[in-house]
Amino acid sequence: MPLNLDIPTIAITGSCGKTSTREFLTSIIESRWNILKNNGNKNLPLQIKNLLENYDSEMDAIVLEMGMGKPGAGKRHCMNIIPNISIITNIGTAHYGNLGNSIKSTALNKSELIKGMKQDGILLINADDENSNLLETNHFKGTILKIGINNEANYHAINVEYVEGGMSFYLELNNVVEKFFIPAFGVHNVYNALFAVAVADQLGFGVLEIKQGLQDFIPPIKRLNLIEMEDGSTLIDDTANANPESMEAAFKVISKIGTNKNKVAIIGSMLELGEYTEEGHKKVGSLLAKYDIDLVYAYGEYTKTMVNEALLGGFSKDKIHHYNDRDELHQSIKYLDTSNTVMLVKGSSSMQMDQTLSYIKNRNLYSIEISQNLKMGTVCMNSKTQEHINEKKINLVFGQLNKMMIIRIKNDLPLGRIVLPSKFIDGITIPDVPFDFYMSNNNLHIGPVIGMFVYQRYLKDPSQQLLRLGNYNDIKGLIYLFRPDSLNQKELTVDGLYYNPSKKSFEKAKLPAPTVVFNRIPLKKSIYDFFKKNATLFNNNYGLISKWWFWTVLSKRTVLKKHLPETILLKNRSHILNFLKKHKVIYLKPAKLAGGKGIIQLSLIKNQIHFKTYSGNKFVLNNNEDVRKKLKQHMIKGKQYIMQRAIESYHKDGEKVDFRVYIQKDYSKKWKYSGMEAKVAENSSVISNSKNRYKVMKGEEALRHYYGMNQKMIQSKILQITDVCKKMLGVVEGQGYNLGDVAFDLIIDKEGHIWVLEMQIDYAAEIKALRGDDEQEVLPSILSTPFEYAKALSKF
Template identity: 45%
Template sequence: MNPLILDIPVIAVTGSNGKTTTREFIAAILEQKWEILKNTGNKNLPNNTQQIAESYNPSVDAIVLELGMGKQGAGEKHCSHVQPNISIITNVATAHYGNLGNSIESTARFKSSLIKHMKPDGMLLINNDDENSKLLDTSTFKGRIITVGTDKQSDYNAKDIKYVKGGMKFTVTLDDQQLALFIPTFGLHNIHNALFAVAVSHEMGFTPSEIREGLAKFQVPIKRLNIMELSNQSLLIDDTVNANPQSVKAAIDVQEKLGKGKKKIVVLGSMLELGDHTEEGHKEIGAYLTHKQVDAIFTYGKGAKWIKEGAIDAGYDPNKVIHFKHRSDMHRELKNSIEDSSSILVKGSSAMNMIKTVKYIKDRYFYSIKVSNKDKKFSLMSLDKTVKYLKDRFFYLIKHSNKDENLIYLNSQTLQHLDIKTAYIKLHFGQLTKKLKISINNKLKTGEIIVPQRLSEHITIPPLPYEYYFMNNQLFLGPVIGMVVYQRYMNDPNQQLLRFANYSKIKGLIFLFSPDLLNKQNKTISGYYYDPKTKSFIWGTFPLPCAIFNRIPLRKSRYKFLKKHLGDTIFNYPYGNSNKLEFWNIMSKQAVIRNHLPRTKEYKNVNSLLKSLKSCDSVYLKPATMAGGNGIFHVKKINKGYLWSDILGKQIEIKSKDALAQTLKDNLVKNKTYIVQKEIPTFNEKQNKIDFRIYLQKDYTKNWRFSGIETKVGQKNSIIANSKNRKSIIPGEQALKKFYGLNEDETKQKIEEMTQVCIRTLKVMEKTGSKLGDACLDLVMDKNRKFWILEPQINYAAEIKSARDEGERRVLPLILPTPFEYAKVLSGF
């Protein structure tokens, strides 16, 4: 094939990094007075070059081509369609390393094919600061070689480089005069890219003022260091077009400059096509990040796991770098990590689709959503003060204006950002959905959205800080969380205040209600919502929530109604005393759990009790479905008989089987199923019974986590250690050291072992029908330091502990707020 050979400038740009940006810098200058032909976007393959050549017409003054050369032979194919007479090789690095021979030398050789097939006496521009560019083969090139640089003396040098608002300033000497230039983008690498444009245009006769004006008009290509200011005073840096070690380092350098004084979060997807350099290249980035004072690193994808390894190997805090296999898990953790005034860099190879992460962040942090004010329709100063007062990344809701109740206000640029094709936006608040007609008001700031407060005849949005997210043309406002409580808490909701200690992390509408306040016809619930401003509760009527934290024995019919409308977002149902016999029957089929269960059987008559006592010295008789120690008895073998004990400390010596049978008849709770359970001796040297309680809860990750452990020390010789029979409650860690002689490391290891077995137990309960998110398990430990599971507690004492002694209250800050984290993520926030 004979290439198209033209007398006009045919400028070809290739290199490992910076091709598109350099192309656009050149075009921005040339387009001021020339008609140019160029490829757009990332259309840089040989077939795209062919299309450019075929679309040429004599009115074109110059052609600007970006040549993708990620595969062997690509340079020759490009040049077979049109012959460049000006070529730029931005740099030689490890991009497409695996496709180009797995070495810098072979990569340089394949890039050199452009030099070989361009006009032999044309013009070649090279980055003088790039050591690898010295490997380019120019031995047969007869034309002129021009160099650019910032460090090494070059034909075109950038000096006095500064980061300024909106971009960078630098100076270049042109025609023996210092020319001050500005580019509306960031990074030293972009200074190099701009220098190529300066050099080319200057060599073609463009004046210094034309060069200056052209660079200032440069439009940053999409997904290439696009900087977005978010509504929580954070910066989002979208550099998701592609990734290799050099471009990732360049982006990290930009974040270092722009993110001063902010929490720096780096989100990196795998770098693909690195071939044999894959592991080394990713570890190199991890080590690079270690020296950049980054606050958190999130990695995603198979190759990116080596970024984590490289960072840790270089001394980075292992607790600050997390690798994810699933994007949704990363997004949840990322959202939990983003604070006001953060800088978030997102980058990865194109195939990693890191733009989805950019969209996830933008849909939750770019917009500032407010509610129309009845008295001041669009008082922007007042709204700004509200945002400043709350220091809130989302919005504060104020008064409602009746005529606006079906409208949502935004300016035209905001609508463009949202990319909504419909004339309306669906607002979701709890289970209520309202279609709002879009009304353009260009007095609003970009990103500012005004929604109505009144949503229906019964429901207005309480004035609270909310989070939001967009999904296509749908706006989700929340979270909206309901908590079902006993009537005593409706009479005095302030007893629930400790649960709201971490409200600032949750935000949204959280309300307490009792089931009789559910209006099935209107699909509303009345109750008390928490007001963070006054730290009190306010009565209101609300839509059905997105998630419910249940704390009462909820009637089945009501649960069915709520489940129908909420789906599977109601947790801690069923709520009540666990059936100890059913629990043992289910768990005894699980090998790991069975190893931690005391021998248990159903009590049928005195014979079943005596049979149990043949294999052990003492047993407990426990009602299968009662709690609080009620109905529990202890039976111990003694010389010539048995010792019977109740929870009040009353003891009876029994001499015969008949007498034992009569005692059983007289004391066991009528019509209650009982179990006979082997006693695991836990008494200390002072004859105090030692019981453990471990608290496990689901948080924003949707996973079970350890929240705390406490130890109940019983009264001397008491058979139980419940609230009426205990001497004290102490931290579980302290008890393991004091009573069992464990050191610090052994204590941590033992609690971890307990946690894992107990989480396994809860997961089995979930598989058999329980909907859980907040639980504890009662354990005991024998003298050999083996722990044994007695029973789970879903309806454990929580709020009422706040009225007890310090030992009881110690665990409350650890356990009371956490269920709202889980409810929030179930709500979709």
């Protein structure tokens, strides 16, 4: 049986404003009464049922926000408790898709509360909301009270104004016009307050009690909460939920409080709109120009419709940007100049726009400072900064290490400044480098902490890695070189060489184990397993991608097989002649060696076999036995070999030309074309690696010089190459490899067809810095990019 009580039992529902109305009302009546209410967004029938188990006879009133986002919810609520006072704030498009895809069906669902409440009770509705006329009130025998601003109402607000810190309005109570103030912005909040005033008045609360209650109102979290940032900007958190009506309400607020300021809206998709999804997003798009929004970042699939509608309405394409990837969104707003700016962050709760709000807040409210004079285990901040954190301790996360720090108040520090001790734990000092940081719950993360596995020679001469730090100022954080054997898995520390940007050199130190590792060496399985479990490792060489594996996996895709020279595994030397007769020129290649080592070229010319090795040896053989002997002499023992059809590269004046294309991931975490070079050797050479080639040139220049392409044709060819490489990478990553930096060796034949010979994840990039100017031309665009990807993986 539902609870049917004599005390005020107040139910609040509607499409928008339920929570704020509840908080306005309880802020007034809690001053005198002992009440039972639901908190947060716990407004579903089962949640209400569980809450009511806490009712006892000492309660003076019950105030319940009732969510009715699904059919029948109103009936289920009234099976738990029968309200004697009900508020229906408005009827809009919230949960439109769940409630029959029409305003009328939404109103009918909300009307279940009217039918289920005490029929001689009090019903309050919005006189200014046209859709509320659709509510079924004809058979209700109780008192209907209306609140409003524009239309005639029992509680009619006038002279509504934006003032410092909130809104003011006038309202007649007990035949006297009184001035009221609410510490919340937006005309929609005045409507919410009017409902609270009306109920409190009906319950006998005096004018002074009502005024004080409204002034004591604390806006519910994620509902137009204003956060004043250290740089003077204002951040508005309205991430609880979104529909077209609440979007417009938020735009009105940002337009009013953002007068003479830059107005930035960061908007996530509106969900649960059903058949109104497209129209709803179009409506919001049309509102952007109306409310003079200066810059828009749209996130989510459905907001693409909003963007298109805004563009059709004349919104500048340079001022509106769309993203389906949150990390891309964050990278775009990372360096946004927010001075003299009001920023709104809003979207449906499922879009988790609070993550984006936190991202902005971290970078605009807080700042960190590292002090050598601060005691280990403590951090300093002023009292207002601690109010934002709302904790007495804070957990400092540094790489894979973390330590709980006691907060000491130091009020001479500016708002948002957090001072950290340079001594993190015994044996680990936070280096004096520029760090990024972010707050997550009570965790302060400083970083990024990125490690790169390198060969021992680079620890002896780390200067060879300096070119990789060319864009360090964009990446920041702790970046270091280390070896697998320096890892202490128990202490989560390593011994490495970290980059010191002020000295532009590397320094030796004991460091926290990294959260992201860029790998450049073969790894033991135990090391691979550790970092796979505890960090993010990319370009891992464990289970090296061999030429045979590459062919086997990719040749199963018809669209890719046409870009792969026919390849078979060499199991029996007798098969070599059959393969040679078929293709006339073939290569024998070790499946897992790089640098051209062990490669043999066989050509069938007038019944003679021309035998060439990667080192330049040449033989003309006349019979199978001679071939067998030479193979035994020149094939590398113990290595698996493949046979591959030779593709004739385009050559001119006796030159052999092939290409290396660099495909990498950057901050976007998506593959991009970073550069291409052409390696030119004599046509008679088996390979075009460093020992045999006589020049390297930019790929674009080679396409122009050797293939006679104009600029448009060159761009088209690069797009073709990039598309083929990305498709291959998609297949490879689908096999479980985490990659971020690869090179493809390929040939373009005389017809312009692309033939991919192999993919390399451990290509010799640093060595180029020691070679001629022609080899170094692509270095700026390739060496530093993996650290951009590493930073994106680190979440900084």
